[in-house]
Amino acid sequence: MEPRALLGLAVLGLYVVIGTVLAVYARRMGIKSSRDYYVAGYRMGSLLSALTYAATTYSAFMMVGLVGFTYLYGSGALGFELVYFVGTMFLLTILAPRAWRMARERKWISISDMLSDLYSSKLVGGVVAVVFLYALVPYMGAQVVGIATSVKGLLGGGEILGLDSYLFGVLVGGIVLITWVVVAGMWSVALTDALQGVLMILAAAGFLVWILDYTSRNPGLGEVSHTLASRGLLGITSFWKPVVFIGFTVPWFFFAVTNPQVVQRLFIPRDQRALSGMVKWFALFGLSYTVVVTVIGLVARGLTETGYLPSIEDKDMVTPTLLSIAPPLLSALVFTSIAAAAGSTVDSIALTVASSVVTGLYKPFSKKPSEAVEILVGRIIVVVLVLAASVIAIKKIGFIVALSVLSSAILLPLAPPTIYAWLHPEKAERASRAALASIVSGVSIATAAVLEYGVGALVKPLLGLPIPLWVLLVSTLSFILLPRTSSTRHPDHD
Amino acid sequence: MVQVRDIIAGVLATLLMYIVPYTVLGGTSSWILYIYWVVVASSYTCYALYRFSRILMRGGSSGA
Numbered sequence: 261m262e263p264r265a266l267l268g269l270a271v272l273g274l275y276v277v278i279g280t281v282l283a284v285y286a287r288r289m290g291i292k293s294s295r296d297y298y299v300a301g302y303r304m305g306s307l308l309s310a311l312t313y314a315a316t317t318y319s320a321f322m323m324v325g326l327v328g329f330t331y332l333y334g335s336g337a338l339g340f341e342l343v344y345f346v347g348t349m350f351l352l353t354i355l356a357p358r359a360w361r362m363a364r365e366r367k368w369i370s371i372s373d374m375l376s377d378l379y380s381s382k383l384v385g386g387v388v389a390v391v392f393l394y395a396l397v398p399y400m401g402a403q404v405v406g407i408a409t410s411v412k413g414l415l416g417g418g419e420i421l422g423l424d425s426y427l428f429g430v431l432v433g434g435i436v437l438i439t440w441v442v443v444a445g446m447w448s449v450a451l452t453d454a455l456q457g458v459l460m461i462l463a464a465a466g467f468l469v470w471i472l473d474y475t476s477r478n479p480g481l482g483e484v485s486h487t488l489a490s491r492g493l494l495g496i497t498s499f500w501k502p503v504v505f506i507g508f509t510v511p512w513f514f515f516a517v518t519n520p521q522v523v524q525r526l527f528i529p530r531d532q533r534a535l536s537g538m539v540k541w542f543a544l545f546g547l548s549y550t551v552v553v554t555v556i557g558l559v560a561r562g563l564t565e566t567g568y569l570p571s572i573e574d575k576d577m578v579t580p581t582l583l584s585i586a587p588p589l590l591s592a593l594v595f596t597s598i599a600a601a602a603g604s605t606v607d608s609i610a611l612t613v614a615s616s617v618v619t620g621l622y623k624p625f626s627k628k629p630s631e632a633v634e635i636l637v638g639r640i641i642v643v644v645l646v647l648a649a650s651v652i653a654i655k656k657i658g659f660i661v662a663l664s665v666l667s668s669a670i671l672l673p674l675a676p677p678t679i680y681a682w683l684h685p686e687k688a689e690r691a692s693r694a695a696l697a698s699i700v701s702g703v704s705i706a707t708a709a710v711l712e713y714g715v716g717a718l719v720k721p722l723l724g725l726p727i728p729l730w731v732l733l734v735s736t737l738s739f740i741l742l743p744r745t746s747s748t749r750h751p752d753h754d
Numbered sequence: 755m756v757q758v759r760d761i762i763a764g765v766l767a768t769l770l771m772y773i774v775p776y777t778v779l780g781g782t783s784s785w786i787l788y789i790y791w792v793v794v795a796s797s798y799t800c801y802a803l804y805r806f807s808r809i810l811m812r813g814g815s816s817g818a
Contacts, residue, residue, distance in 0.1 A: 496780035
């Protein structure tokens, strides 16, 4: 094995060991109930809450996909990502305090639990759990691809222990992530997320310092800036047509209320101070990380335009190409941070989806529900979900790849019923049929678009509007127009 | 209750993220569009964090 690969393996190994120690340490927090396991007993501090929120939100897409997007399509990529950021801050400001307070008052442990309770309908909770499985398992698969690709990059391709390095990455990633979730649920996920979040921001900062230094010593920062401007990459390039920009931004704008792995994190801060701290630290993390990542992408393009970096057609290869000329230790840290970003997203989703399946699909049919069994079932579901994601990462089935790209669009129909129920909890139980209609109609449109257009569905215009906007419009109209039930108790209320 | 000014501020910040780049700054050949996006996003973030703290001080505005 080459020295560079050996260093990569050492950094990755150190990261896995520290993460596993933290996960085991998390058992000291005491897991006595399903509330302890799934939402950390509503007693997490601000910094830990913020780091798990940030590490869960920001996946391998940032350091791989967004760097590539910025490299290929210029400053518009920053605008797209910052629209997500502004949307998240907007939704958190007006909704997070309500969601946090209601979660502890009503003892929610999952999003299925929350919607079942607010709409007084087990059916709503069950349908939501199915939608999460449908939309998020492919997305988990895409993240495992990110982990395996990073491990392959770390090891410089080739084989290790007789296994292809990609397959080795899937195997190691799967085992580590299962361990980190199963050991202590939300506590072990949050503690390892904190490690992952710190690694992500430090590696990104190191990457930025290196690329700026490399650029200043070669073509010069002024030359790169001038070249980027002359190529039109600092303005809106032809790629970012309004329909494309809207198609990309609409699902992400509502991410904070539609993606269960982040919604569930609103339940966990121990008090209002911790909630406030969580949002503040997340804001600082998100804004800095976005700016750093997009500057790296732009400077990389400047290096190509000035002849110091080969031209790269595949957006996912921009970061690996840069890392191939970076110092070995930095390269190992950044590759490990990419695996960390993907891993923190996978384990958070696995725990969240497991909690929704337990409360939405298992508990309603269980004759004698008990806390211990709910935790055990959740652990089994986590194992099954990570295994399914690993199989997806190995098989790379076209339809599933398309689903992973569109997961946020598929979850978009959850926005109207979630926001409405948070704002009007007293009226929500009369709108359970409207909530179901909203979810089913929106998910159906998104699925039809995936079947028709594949991965291009996100930016495909239909009658002049992007598909995600249609999904949002139809699900919102379904929710508004369907008549409310006259009774305050829905027929399928327990 | 959700304050109208918070809704207006959020909608305004979002519109500013779309409208100015597509009407005025889209064809720029300097870093001004990049800086514009960062300034709008960070200004709104400061406002949102201030309002968030105020809402929490009032007791979370649960409505539940």
